[in-house]
Amino acid sequence: MALELVVITKIVPDGSEVFIDPVNLTLNRSLATNVINPADENALELALQVKARYGGRITVLSMTPPFAIPYLEECVGRGADRAILLSDKAVAGSDTYPTSLAIAAAIKHIGKVDIVFAGEKTSDSSTGHVGPGVAEFLDAELASYVSSVEYDDGYVIATREFEEGTEVVRIPTPAVVTVLTNSNNPRKASLRRKIDAIRQGVIVWDLKEVGLPPDAVGLRNSPTIVKRMIPFPRRDRKGEKITTDNIAKLVDVFEQNKLIKGGE
Amino acid sequence: MSEFDVIVVGAGPAGSSAAIKLASEKMNVLLVDRADPPGSKNISGGVLWGNDLEKIVPNWNKMAPVERYITSKGVGFLTKDSSIDVNIKSRKFLQGVTGYSVLRVKFDQFLAKRAESAGAMLVSGVTVENLAFKDGKVIGVVQEGDTITADTVILAEGANPRVAIDSGARRPIADQDVAIGIKEVVKLPEATINERFGLTSKEGFAGEYALGFLEDGVEAGGFLYTNRESISLGVVINMGHLRADDKTYSFDIMDQFTDHPSIASLIENGKLSEYSAHLVVEGGYNSFPKQYGNGYMIVGDAAGLSFSNGLMIQGMNYAIASGILAAETAIEAKKSSDFSEKSLSRYKEKLMESFVAKDAYNFKGIEEVTWGKLAHKIMPSLMEDVLVNMFLTDGTPKKHLTELIRKAMKENNVKSSDLLMEGYKMIRRM
DSSP, X not given: OOEEEEEEEOEEEOGGGOEEOTTTOSEEOTTOOEEEOHHHHHHHHHHHHHHHHHOEEEEEEEESOGGGHHHHXXXXXXXOSEEEEEOOGGGTTOOHHHHHHHHHHHHHHHOOOSEEEEESSOTTTOOOOHXXXXXXXXXXXXXXXXXXXXXXXXXXXXXXXXXXXXXXXXXXXXXXXXXXXXXXXXXXXXXXXXXHHHHHOOEEEOHHHHTOOGXXXXXXXXXXXOOOOOOOOOOOOOOOOOOGGGHHHHHHHHHHTTSSOOOO | OOSEEEEEEOOSHHHHHHHHHHHHTTOOEEEEESSSSTTTTOOOOSEEEOTTHHXXXXXXXXXXXXXXXXXXXXXXXXXXXXXXXXXXXXXXXHHSOOEEEEXXXXXXXXXXXXXXXXXXXXXXXXXXXXXXXXXXXXXXEEETTEEEEEEEEEEOXXXXXXXXXXXXXXXXXXXXXXXXXXXXXXXXXXXXXXXXXXXXXXXXXXXXXXXXXXXXXXXXXXXXXXXXXXXEEEEEEEHHHHHHOXXXXXXXXXXHHHHSHHHHHHHTTOEEEEEEEEEEEOBOGGGOOOOEEXXXXXXXXXXXXXXXXXXXXXXXXXXXXXXXXXXXXXXXXXXXXXXXXXXXXXXXXXXXXXXXXXXXXXXXXXXXXXXXXXXXXXXXXXXXXXXXXXXXXXXXXXXXXXXXXXXXXXXXXXXHHHHHHHHHHHHHHO
16 A cells, blocks of 8 residues: 655745844844755655655645745655645744644645654754644654654654664654754756646645634744844954964964864 | 747846747747756856846836946056046936846846746756757757757857757857856945945946956956945956966956955955856857757857957846847747758847847957957056156156156057057957
């Protein structure tokens, strides 16, 4: 029986182009271009590998405004079978709690799902909440910080990675795995698949479609309150250049800054 | 039957203009760019002259992300210690349409999106690998082993046209076809830029520079133009010279330019926000490659339709114009269902009738002047000597101008015959 695989993704501002507004202390994303959340690219790649090995169908799911459509087409271009955009004005202002609730509702609406793949965290807020939250609302097993996955007759065998080592867990489906950033090399879309993806289009669902009342989500149902934001003090570089013909000076500087220990 | 009427490879000004024109005439177009977002690998060193863009995107200057309207133009002759600048700021620029400074990452994305909203299919982040051939005719493009078919392929790949060259559609690039461009974008507050260049917020300055301070033999020109909150500046260096001389480094020339007192003061306290290097098409009538064939046409920089030799930089306007002409040709070819070399030769005819080729023809051999000794070496040092002596007060009686010139010529080892010869060349070419 073919596996039903879901990859959840968020479109985020490119991290290198986001900065903290020094006056308002809020994140200024206005100058940033958007990208697929980096860890989600690894989640999609892992799902594609699982599909290649065990067969199945991959649905990419995102709860984002419609600007996300080209990014979802990119996911289909890389090999996902279809993309669903959950888009509804009522979700505006949702933090990770109602977001997880709404995504879980959309996954339930897809029907019987075997494995849900999520990035370990998003690059724009880094909470790592949504994958585990979805597992909770789906009443599914969770394996977080996963680098690779095998499937064995109703069970997911997931390798989890930590600083101390790795852990291999065996959990029954339906399961949610959150995938580590940089744990694989995401493939690129091909021209053929991308053309087909654009022609195929993206399925758009609203809350009504997934059977969730508008008053279950949004800012009012978000327990997070941002009290304040504290930027790190800026460290300006001295711009001093030390060339290779002055190695002694270089060693001095390293010693003074305790980067190396002086020897006799 | 082909999947698309036309596939356009490359979403710069040439490719996107072609796609806009084609899509607005209900042609089934695929526009592919290797960068995502489209155009984000594109670089320019000049000002956009928008007369042709107006034909396909009316009122583009009100919608497109433009930086400043160029109301002030300059040519500067830089020597080691001095700069002699000829600047013109004219109200007459406001009556005609002059140029706009644009930041290409934003501008090219705007154009590509216009093509998409006109009905073209836009695919970004995918690199086309080759052309597909059948019976000696181009029938589409190849990517990851798949062939995507089209009646006509328009190659708009820019200065380094890999597909065009690898597929044999155009001859390889020779040293004399290209120069190396280095560009920095330096961020400065809008008010500071206005103050330094004597501009209001919407007005802009664009200047080109002869780098007379460079060691003898090094051929490079400089450019500088104002964006809203940044200054773009850079150098264009002759490729042949760089290859011949392994002691000259392109980045050194860039440093010398940005460190020159009269340039340094313009960018002082600015924050370097971009540093880029790119092949620049030198272009010119004599270096046009073959620009069409069975089932394909080449437009913009990829077709050598550009000028960037020493003192002149022009390209985006030629790119746009050639893109439109290729699109027109593809539309006519579709009407007659004839995509042969002969049918597409209409593109070359249109090009030759247009200002694109006429400019190139009229300025044939201009590189002799713009890369030449007169503009880069003789004029700057002569002018410096004459003008400095004219204005410097050192207690001795003022000398007559002709005497100053003669003295300067002697000190700079310039023979009258050389000056006449170089001067004649310049007048003839310009």
